[in-house]
Amino acid sequence: MSIIENLDKYMPATYAAMRNNGLLLGSVGLDGRPNLMTIGWGLIGVIWDKPIFLVAVRVSRYTHKLLEETGEFTVNVPTEDMSDACGICGTISGRNVDKFERTGLRWRRGEFVRAPVVEGCPIAYECRVLYKNPVNLQALPKDLVEIMYPRRDWHTLYYGEILKIHGKI
Numbered sequence: 001m002s003i004i005e006n007l008d009k010y011m012p013a014t015y016a017a018m019r020n021n022g023l024l025l026g027s028v029g030l031d032g033r034p035n036l037m038t039i040g041w042g043l044i045g046v047i048w049d050k051p052i053f054l055v056a057v058r059v060s061r062y063t064h065k066l067l068e069e070t071g072e073f074t075v076n077v078p079t080e081d082m083s084d085a086c087g088i089c090g091t092i093s094g095r096n097v098d099k100f101e102r103t104g105l106r107w108r109r110g111e112f113v114r115a116p117v118v119e120g121c122p123i124a125y126e127c128r129v130l131y132k133n134p135v136n137l138q139a140l141p142k143d144l145v146e147i148m149y150p151r152r153d154w155h156t157l158y159y160g161e162i163l164k165i166h167g168k169i
Contacts, residue, residue, distance in 0.1 A: 026074035038090030072113035127160025
């Protein structure tokens with residue numbers, strides 16, 4: 001079964017987890033040190049005949065720096081009992097803290113990317129950035145900019161080609 005055919009199988013659980021506790025976006029820098037960030041926004045689909053996971057990362061985030069360095073990421077779907085780890089990964093910067101050490105989560109390198117695949121997650125997507133673009137604040141409605149970007153800390157949208165889906169559902 002192709003990755004595109006598998007998307008229908010894994011999308012419902014992925015979106016449910018994203019709405020619930022968030023997803024764990026794994027990244028790695030040129031130094032090889034892994035990082036996690038909790039995300040609550042993302043889209044899965046097919047663009048340019050390729051399976052894509054689109055993620056939004058603010059330019060101020062440490063994860064943004066890592067994605068710019070390597071162009072690789074994973075999206076890991078946590079279990080309910082990982083909610084504390086999702087909270088930590090969504091509130092503490094990886095610039096100064098090893099989030100794996102802090103949360104007790106374990107990881108392994110992906111098969112196609114160096115970014116971390118979180119052990120115990122029933123679904124993980126390995127992705128390589130195919131395209132990216134910054135959110136153009138001037139093109140958004142003014143009220144949305146004031147609500148979502150009061151500090152003008154916009155997102156970069158990363159279109160990651162899904163190279164592999166690890167699934168246990």
